[in-house]
Amino acid sequence: MTRQFPAPLLGVNIDHVATIRQARGTFYPSVLEAASVAEAHGADLITVHLREDRRHIQDRDVSALVEQSRTRLNLEMAMTDSMLDFALSHRPEDVCLVPERRMELTTEGGLDVAGRRAEVTRFCKALDAAGIRVSLFVDPEPEQIEAAGECGAPVIEIHTGAYANAEDKSRSQAELERIAEAAALAGAGGLVVNAGHGLHYENIFDVVALDLIREFNIGHSIIARAIFTGLGAAVAEMKRCLVAGAGNEA
Numbered sequence: 001m002t003r004q005f006p007a008p009l010l011g012v013n014i015d016h017v018a019t020i021r022q023a024r025g026t027f028y029p030s031v032l033e034a035a036s037v038a039e040a041h042g043a044d045l046i047t048v049h050l051r052e053d054r055r056h057i058q059d060r061d062v063s064a065l066v067e068q069s070r071t072r073l074n075l076e077m078a079m080t081d082s083m084l085d086f087a088l089s090h091r092p093e094d095v096c097l098v099p100e101r102r103m104e105l106t107t108e109g110g111l112d113v114a115g116r117r118a119e120v121t122r123f124c125k126a127l128d129a130a131g132i133r134v135s136l137f138v139d140p141e142p143e144q145i146e147a148a149g150e151c152g153a154p155v156i157e158i159h160t161g162a163y164a165n166a167e168d169k170s171r172s173q174a175e176l177e178r179i180a181e182a183a184a185l186a187g188a189g190g191l192v193v194n195a196g197h198g199l200h201y202e203n204i205f206d207v208v209a210l211d212l213i214r215e216f217n218i219g220h221s222i223i224a225r226a227i228f229t230g231l232g233a234a235v236a237e238m239k240r241c242l243v244a245g246a247g248n249e250a
Contacts, residue, residue: 006246007242007243007246008208008213008214008215008216008242008245008246009044009045009214009215009216010042010043010044010045010215010216010218010235010238010239010242011043011044011045011046011047011074011194011196011215011216011217011218012035012038012043012045012046012047012217012218012219012222012235012238013046013047013048013049013196013217013218013219013220013222014031014034014035014038014046014047014048014219014223015048015049015056015057015219016056016219016220016223017029017030017031017034017223018031018048018056018057018058018061019055019056022055022056022058031048031057031061031064031065032061032064032065032068034231035065035068035069036068036070037231037232037235038231038232038235039069039070039071040232041231041232041233041235041236041239042235042236042238042239043071043235043239044071044072044215045071045072045073045074045093045094045215046065046069046071046072046073046074047073047074047075047076047096047217047219048061048062048065048073048074048075048076049075049076049077049098050062050075050076050077050083050086051078051100052078052080052082052083052100059086062075062086062090062092063090065092066090066091066092072092072093072094073092073093073094074092074093074094074095074096074135074217075087075090075092075094075095075096076095076096076098076137077095077096077097077098078097078098078099078100079097079099079111079116079119079120079123084123084126084127087127087130087132088126088127088130088132091130091131091132092132093132093133094132094133094134094135094155095127095132095133095134095135096134096135096136096137096157096217097111097120097123097134097135097136097137098111098137099111099112099137109139109159109161110137110138110139110141110144110158110159111136111137111138111144112144113136113138113144113147113148113151114143114144114146114147117147117150117151120136120147120148120151120153121151121152124151124152124153125152128152133154133155134152134153134154134155135153135154135155135156135157135194136148136151136153136155136156136157137156137157137159137196138156138157138158138159139158139159139162140158140159140162140175140178140179140181140182140183141182142181142182142185145182145185145186145189145191146185146189148186148191149186149189149190149191153191154191154192155191155192155193155194156186156191156192156193156194157194157195157196157215157217158179158182158183158186158193158194158195158196158213159196159197160179160195160196160197160198160199160207161197161198162175162178163175163176163178163179163198163203163207164197164198164199164200164203165198172203176206176207176210179195179207179210180210180212183195183210183212183213184212187212192214192215193212193213193214194213194214194215194216194217195207195213195215195216195217196216196217196218198220199216199218199221200218200220200221201221201225201237201238201241204216204218204238204241204242204245205241205244205245206245207245208241208242208245208246209245209246209247211246216242218238221238222234222235222238225237225238
């Protein structure tokens with residue numbers, strides 16, 4: 001079978017490099033150095049989430065990454081006017097609109113595009129007019145996929161958290177099928193399909209093998225592995241997982 005893509009793209013989320021820095025209020029570890037190492041070892045883009053509470057990534061980090069990243073910068077952000085103004089003034093290559101709650105440890109679900117169509121459409125138009133590619137972080141639900149296309153977003157990122165957190169094989173398989181159906185629906189509607197959340201070195205292979213997803217954004221598992229192997233080796237290993245899952249030689 002001829003694959004749709006030669007190999008998926010790897011977006012490395014470096015939020016938790018900043019988490020370590022902010023824990024002590026130091027100037028290290030450097031997110032710029034992390035981005036540079038990741039790019040040198042196979043990252044196709046760098047992803048950061050600028051949260052409204054600034055718990056890890058800071059405004060200055062985004063400014064520096066826009067200037068110095070050698071690949072693409074994907075800025076995850078809440079759908080607020082203040083964040084829209086920030087994105088329009090900094091102009092990263094990509095913006096992924098995500099839901100955000102102050103008390104959550106990490107993003108807990110997809111954006112309710114179907115319930116916020118007018119607002120999502122406004123954001124998509126404003127970002128597109130500035131030359132910024134927009135992605136919507138959504139659960140693998142047909143209603144949300146269809147609404148994303150209607151709102152003018154060219155890209156969706158499927159929230160893979162339910163799959164990653166499944167407690168048994170039958171539930172994992174059911175969630176994988178939901179991802180496959182959502183990705184197929186999005187692709188048939190002309191949307192580029194990305195995926196992320198909770199993916200690691202063991203559960204990534206079945207998702208890649210679907211051959212329906214162009215880009216994977218992965219952070220926590222890579223930074224966790226980097227504690228023991230170093231960041232370059234951790235990124236390179238994840239890239240090999242993507243290539244192997246796609247059926248190509250690593």
